[in-house]
Amino acid sequence: MAAGGPAETTRLVLAAQRQDRAAFAELYALYGRMVHGLLLARVSRTDVDDLVQDVFLQAMQRLPELREPEAFGGWLASIARHRAVDHFRRTAPTVDLPDNLAAAPIDRTQATAVLATIRRLPEAYRETLMLRLVEGMTGPEIALRTGLTEGSVRVNLHRGMKLLRDRLEGTST
Amino acid sequence: MTGDYLWDRSGEADPTVADLERLMAPLAWQPRQWREPAGTMGRRWPLPFVAALAATITIVTGLSTFVGGLKREPQQGVSITRLEGTPTVARAPIRESQSLATGRWLETNATARALVEIENVGRIEVQPSSRLALIRSKGGDHRLHLARGTVQAVIVSPPGHFSMGTPSATAVDLGCVYTMTVGDDEVGLVQVTAGWVGFEWRGRESFIPAGASCITRPRLGPGTPYYEDTSPAFRTALTTIDLGRSSADERTAAIDVVLNESRRRDVVTLWHLLSRVQGADRDRVFDRLAGFVPPPAGVTRDAVRNGRADALDAWWNALDLGTTSWWRTWTQQWREK
Secondary structure (H helix, E strand, O other): OOOOOHHHHHHHHHHHHOOOHHHHHHHHHHHHHHHHHHHHOOOOHHHHHHHHHHHHHHHHHHHHHOOOHHHHHHHHHHHHHHHHHHHHHHOOOOOOOOOOHHHOOHHHHHHHHHHHHHHOOOHHHHHHHHHHHHOOOOHHHHHHHHOOOHHHHHHHHHHHHHHHHHHHOOOOO | OOOOHHHHOOOOOOHHHHHHHHHHHHHOOOOOOOOOOHHHOHHHOOHHHHHHHHHOHHHHHHHHHHHHOOOOOOOOOEEEEEEEOOOEEOOEEOOOEEEOOOOOEEEEOOOOEEEEEEOOOEEEEEOOOEEEEEEEEEOOEEEEEEEEEEEEEEEOOOOOOEEEEOOOOEEEEOOOEEEEEEOOOOOEEEEEEEOEEEEEEOOEEEEEEOOEEEEEEOOOEEOOOEEOOOOHHHHHHHHHHHHOOOOHHHHHHHHHHHHHHOOHHHHHHHHHHHOOOOHHHHHHHHHHHHHHOOOOOOOOHHHHHOOOHHHHHHHHHHOOOOOHHHHHHHHHHHHHO
């Protein structure tokens, strides 16, 4: 069943602002993937799950301040970006390695390499590609969840994908 | 070529994008239930919620995982019993009966069968030539992964507590009896005997009632559910629609077959198609479904054309396939995983 459109988000935000926990849990389910992707674009894979939790905790605490429920996605994305920057400032840079390097299958190693390449792209491309290729969201879904316009997402996806292809093929640095 | 695969997966798949999707998918968000650390309660939430939370002490125990990051819930008992031949766990023959640890693979060869029992959840009979792993079994979250072969599951836990992953979709049990088969090509088939099963992959969902089946395919996810007593032509047409690789004329012809052969009970198939076909084809599905079950007040053709979730939900609720509350229980629990 399709779910999670703007009307549903607004309904859930209003309910969560009235302290409805089930509504907040639904927002978490709807937007968890987006937050995960935005964080993965910036911080180590091993830290992302904890940071997703942090982002939603901050969102829960600050939700009464949100005056436009329909802007929830963009607002949440902003919290995620700030949390990633804050985390980056506090911790030493790390490099993602496969979970068990010796036994890591080729795909896992390649995925880690592609992840590193995406992270070196300009921020706008990095985020949209992470949401599209890793989190499996379509362009319209990315726009819906992040609050960006479909036009911006489409441009970022296509330009970012071109740059990623070039870098994976070694024709651009 | 029409469509833009990178944008919305329409049209012919871009091979590079599809390869990257497959490669990167294991890094994606693994949905889990939202659990709120104890410190965030207090003034923001009303007392009834506090009372409810206090009543569910197991959840409070779970919260410490988020706060402290160290404590772990005990693994719920998962036992395996040899039924026939020589099933193995981690390539070692199993004893007559033993427990299955998280992350371990249970395998059967062409002559072996085994029984997996999860305490208070259900029984899963593993047929020959199968490979099954235990991913998780804690609290209200029990997950197996069937890489290949066939299992027959009888699940008694509340809806959404048990799920069976396959290479191309996750089957979420809604309190039921079903058979799941995964072939060497990673194509999966679920056949439901009693109750309901939800099939999900990257937001694409199918909802399969007793007597119906659903195929799931790598990179496409769950197909459109159909009843076992539909004709071969009906099923072939659904395959054409689900694969999305045919010409516009072939697709239209396939939709014609489905619409012409649909009976009242096939509203399950038609409802799923509403969000899987586009443009004029969606209008035709709308009309056929409306002929069996008129859209409820507020569900307009434009709303369905635009894929509005609230309209699709409302029409689902009018199909008499289950109560709204039952459905909501399922969707909420599934999303919270």
